Amino acid sequence: MSERKRRLGLRVGLFALVAMLAVVAAGCGGDDESSASTEIEGLGSTLDEIKENAKGEGEVSIVQWPGYATLVEEFEAASGCQLNTKVANTGDEMIQLIQSGEYDGVSASGHTSVRLMAAGDVAPVNTELLPNYADITDDIKLKSYNSKDGEPYGAPHGRGPNLLAFRTDEVSPAPDSWSAIWDENTPYKGKISIYDDSIFIADAALYLKATQPDLGIENPYELNQEQFDASVALLKKLAPNVGEWWTDYAKQIQSFANKDSVVGTTWPLQVQLLGADKQPVEGIKPSEGTTGWSDTWMIASNAQSPNCMYLWMDHMMAPKTQATVAEGFGEAPANLKACDLTKNPDHCTEYHADDPSWWEDVYYWDTPTEDCGGEGGTCVTQEDWRNAWTEIRG
Amino acid sequence: MSSDPALLAAAGPGGPGRRLSTFFYHRPRAALGTLLAAPLGWLLIGYLGSLFVLLLTAFWDTNSFTAEIVHEFTLDNFRRIAEEPVYREVAWRTIRMAALVTVADAVLAFPIAYYMARVATPRTRNILVVAVLVPLWASYLVKAYAWRTILSGNGVINWALEPLGLQFDGYSTVGLWLVFTYLWLPFMILPVYAGLERIPQSLHEASADLGGRSFRTFFRVTLPLVFPAVVAGSIFTFSLTLGDYIAPDLISSEQFIGTVIYDQYGVNLPVAAAYTFVPIAVMTVYLIVARRLKAFEAL
Numbered sequence: 001m002s003e004r005k006r007r008l009g010l011r012v013g014l015f016a017l018v019a020m021l022a023v024v025a026a027g028c029g030g031d032d033e034s035s036a037s038t039e040i041e042g043l044g045s046t047l048d049e050i051k052e053n054a055k056g057e058g059e060v061s062i063v064q065w066p067g068y069a070t071l072v073e074e075f076e077a078a079s080g081c082q083l084n085t086k087v088a089n090t091g092d093e094m095i096q097l098i099q100s101g102e103y104d105g106v107s108a109s110g111h112t113s114v115r116l117m118a119a120g121d122v123a124p125v126n127t128e129l130l131p132n133y134a135d136i137t138d139d140i141k142l143k144s145y146n147s148k149d150g151e152p153y154g155a156p157h158g159r160g161p162n163l164l165a166f167r168t169d170e171v172s173p174a175p176d177s178w179s180a181i182w183d184e185n186t187p188y189k190g191k192i193s194i195y196d197d198s199i200f201i202a203d204a205a206l207y208l209k210a211t212q213p214d215l216g217i218e219n220p221y222e223l224n225q226e227q228f229d230a231s232v233a234l235l236k237k238l239a240p241n242v243g244e245w246w247t248d249y250a251k252q253i254q255s256f257a258n259k260d261s262v263v264g265t266t267w268p269l270q271v272q273l274l275g276a277d278k279q280p281v282e283g284i285k286p287s288e289g290t291t292g293w294s295d296t297w298m299i300a301s302n303a304q305s306p307n308c309m310y311l312w313m314d315h316m317m318a319p320k321t322q323a324t325v326a327e328g329f330g331e332a333p334a335n336l337k338a339c340d341l342t343k344n345p346d347h348c349t350e351y352h353a354d355d356p357s358w359w360e361d362v363y364y365w366d367t368p369t370e371d372c373g374g375e376g377g378t379c380v381t382q383e384d385w386r387n388a389w390t391e392i393r394g
Numbered sequence: 395m396s397s398d399p400a401l402l403a404a405a406g407p408g409g410p411g412r413r414l415s416t417f418f419y420h421r422p423r424a425a426l427g428t429l430l431a432a433p434l435g436w437l438l439i440g441y442l443g444s445l446f447v448l449l450l451t452a453f454w455d456t457n458s459f460t461a462e463i464v465h466e467f468t469l470d471n472f473r474r475i476a477e478e479p480v481y482r483e484v485a486w487r488t489i490r491m492a493a494l495v496t497v498a499d500a501v502l503a504f505p506i507a508y509y510m511a512r513v514a515t516p517r518t519r520n521i522l523v524v525a526v527l528v529p530l531w532a533s534y535l536v537k538a539y540a541w542r543t544i545l546s547g548n549g550v551i552n553w554a555l556e557p558l559g560l561q562f563d564g565y566s567t568v569g570l571w572l573v574f575t576y577l578w579l580p581f582m583i584l585p586v587y588a589g590l591e592r593i594p595q596s597l598h599e600a601s602a603d604l605g606g607r608s609f610r611t612f613f614r615v616t617l618p619l620v621f622p623a624v625v626a627g628s629i630f631t632f633s634l635t636l637g638d639y640i641a642p643d644l645i646s647s648e649q650f651i652g653t654v655i656y657d658q659y660g661v662n663l664p665v666a667a668a669y670t671f672v673p674i675a676v677m678t679v680y681l682i683v684a685r686r687l688k689a690f691e692a693l
Contacts, residue, residue: 092660095461119460190563198661242647244565251644258548260565369459383458386661391480393649 036151038126040299043306047129053307055080060308063088063097063106065295066249067269068157068316070325075315081308089247090197091365092386098122104303105312107157109293110145111199111221111382114367117148122298124151129310132317135335139356145366146296154298155313158322160331160351161292161362162195162203163283165266170259178207178286180263182238189241193252193264196245198382198389199365202291203265204231204238206363210288220291220363222372228380228388235392245393249273256281268330283330289361326351452667463663471668481654485672488651491567492635495574496582496628502575503582503627510583511590523587526580534577535640541573542644570646574635581630589623589692590616625689632680636673 042057044050059082062069066087076082086103088094091112098106098121108116116122124147127133136156140146146153166175171188181192182204194200205220208230217227244261246252253270255261257279271283297313299306315321322338325331332353333339339348352358372379418425452471455464475481510522529537544550545564555562563569593616601611639652649657651673658666684690 090660092461096660099462115460119457119462245647254542254546258546260547381458383456383461383662387474390649390654390657391478394480394483 036120036124036149038124038151040123040301040303040306043310044129047131050129050307050310051079054305054311057081057305057308059084060105060305060312061086061103062297062309062312063094063103065107065109067329068107068295068325070328071315071321075312079308079311079315081305081311083312089249091199092197095121098300101300101302103300104305104309105154105297105299107295108154108298109295110364110366112367113145113153113296113298114369115382116298117153120301122153123301123303124148124153125155125299125310125313127152130155130314130317132314132319132335135319135337136317137334137336137354139359140294140334143294145294145364146298154296155317156334157295157297157316158326158329158331158334159292159294159359159362159364160268160329161285161290163266163268163271163290164263164286165193165256165271165281165283166263167256167259168280168282170262174282174284175263176284176287178203178288178290179211180286181241181265182207182234184237184241186241188263190243191260191262192238192242193244193246193255193261193266194238194242195265196247196393198385199291200265201228201231201235201385201388201392202363202365204234206291207288208234219366219372221366221368222379223368224379228384232388232392236394239392239394253277269328272328272330285362289363292359292362292364294364323347326353448667448670450667451664452671454664456662456664461662468664471664472671474665475668475672480649481669481672484649484654485651485676487648488636488673489676491571491574491650492632494571495578495635496631498571498575499579499582499631500586500624500628502579503586504624507583507586507590510587526583530580537577538573538641538644541569541576541641545569545572545645565645565647567646567648570642573641573645574631574638577641578631578634581634582624582627585623585627585630585692586620589620589626593619622688622692625684625687626692629681629684629689633673633677636676 044053061084063086069083069085072083086097088097091109094106094108094112095115097103098116133155140156140159142152146156164175164178164180202220205217205223205227208215209217209220215227215230223231244255249267249270252266253273256274257277266283268283271281274281297316299309303309317335319335319337319341322333322335323341326333326338327342327344327347332351336354339353348354368380368382368385370379370381453467455466455468456462457464510519514522549564551562551564597615598611601615606614637652639656642650642653655666655669658669
């Protein structure tokens with residue numbers, strides 16, 4: 001082999017090595033910018049500009065809870081933005097997806113939004129560019145889960161309770177307490193269906209708040225070590241009785257339809273769908289109160305299609321969209337103008353859309369942080385919640 | 395390396411394509427390098443590179459609040475996996491399941507493969523080969539969901555058991571064992587069948603000539619010769635069970651290595667990456683043993 005060829009070979013090898021290192025480095029590189037400005041690169045400064053720019057973007061990608069994106073065809077026709085949706089089944093999945101940088105926005109609940117806002121993954125919004133924002137009920141505006149430093153983040157979607165669901169033909173008498181699942185001697189051992197996510201620890205805490213007042217639990221997301229340990233211990237007793245852990249709502253629907261599960265925690269969506277399928281399944285808010293959610297459409301701070309995302313956020317707050325999604329999912333709309341448009345004229349009354357007192361014992365999903373004020377002292381963080389969950393599942 | 399001046403002259407200066415071909419004609423190593431650059435690049439960067447990055451993640455930390463990865467070297471993830479009993483328990487449960495599935499598949503596959511290789515007519519054999527292969531082409535998800543329906547309390551198994559007054563809890567570890575055994579069975583049948591086919595007929599005849607009855611021939615001749623093929627098949631059944639996370643999620647309420655990694659992936663990527671070292675280590679040991687047992691020659 002001649003000297004020239006050897007050098008060529010060396011150069012090719014070197015080039016390959018450099019290319020590989022570049023790829024690895026690109027994979028490792030992280031962004032450290034976190035700004036709290038409503039300005040996003042490429043976002044129009046007026047509504048007309050946004051509408052004009054959106055046509056150029058042509059598409060928008062969102063992460064959402066199942067069943068959330070509604071009246072998509074109308075949105076696409078009006079905005080010229082094609083909607084790509086990705087369903088997430090847990091808050092952690094949402095964070096992981098949005099942090100991939102592939103999505104323009106997300107329908108975040110409180111146990112994801114706080115982290116996303118703190119990390120700068122989502123941006124605050126300029127509500128002047130979201131005409132429907134003015135009609136959102138004050139009860140869910142500028143809350144800890146959808147604002148930071150007084151700045152609103154995103155468009156409120158609606159709120160609802162996590163329900164105790166049961167088959168009326170298998171579970172009698174009809175329960176009115178969470179003891180239906182927490183009681184160690186439950187007759188429904190092996191037929192209990194539980195949401196498979198660490199946020200469910202709050203449901204245990206909520207039950208202990210009612211049954212063991214000595215623990216002094218006030219807010220199920222703000223637990224000191226003793227309260228947390230008690231909640232985890234309760235869950236470990238529940239675990240052997242659980243027939244199925246679900247994150248995929250379709251899987252839970254199948255189990256309830258086949259009587260493999262007869263009682264459990266659920267979203268109103270499953271109760272709606274099972275009801276539509278003529279299954280004797282009921283969902284209630286038990287006497288102890290419940291956990292729930294108040295969700296917000298948020299825009300990613302590095303959104304590729306910020307104009308389309310603004311139009312999408314506004315679309316989801318529009319009265320007609322709100323009416324459709326609230327009835328479809330079984331929740332209370334964020335925009336009360338929707339109440340005149342629901343097919344069932346009493347929907348808003350039945351789902352307590354304008355009745356703040358009904359929501360007092362519904363604890364919206366929130367992010368457990370160290371700093372919780374109160375008398376309990378330092379609180380257990382979300383990281384500990386997540387670590388404990390693997391252990392609870394066993 | 396030689397170049398014929400007459401040949402070069404005949405080719406003439408030509409177009410760029412011709413010049414390129416002349417260039418490579420004189421430099422066989424460059425030709426080889428160019429040919430292999432794409433597949434080798436894919437293997438090194440796309441495959442091994444991404445695997446390397448994943449395993450590297452195991453040594454990083456996460457921000458406890460935002461769950462974002464912090465690029466600081468730490469061994470905490472490994473410490474956690476070693477110290478928290480749940481991770482050990484899940485690992486053992488998975489290894490146990492993989493072993494039981496492998497045994498069940500070997501027991502089921504052997505008679506089928508034996509019949510295909512030594513008893514069946516060529517026509518029946520072809521039909522059987524197709525019957526074994528066709529389920530492999532069906533989507534894994536369809537098969538897993540189908541089993542979810544079969545094992546349900548309202549499913550066909552319980553329907554058949556009902557008249558006998560029996561009930562089978564399908565969504566359980568036993569149910570999952572059935573599903574895995576079904577899913578990976580073809581991966582065992584095919585190597586065993588190939589192994590049996592490779593045994594020359596003359597060996598059986600020789601054994602018979604020496605007075606070996608069928609029973610003895612089977613245990614002294616057939617089984618030792620086909621054993622490496624069984625081990626080869628077991629590599630598939632064992633490793634596929636070890637890593638699966640969809641069937642456990644659909645069928646069982648218990649955690650397995652795959653489901654823990656899947657869950658941790660969204661929650662704490664470094665822990666998920668650290669836990670992947672467990673199946674990698676298990677499979678490394680398994681492959682070393684399989685190599686000793688000459689399984690690779692039977693593949």
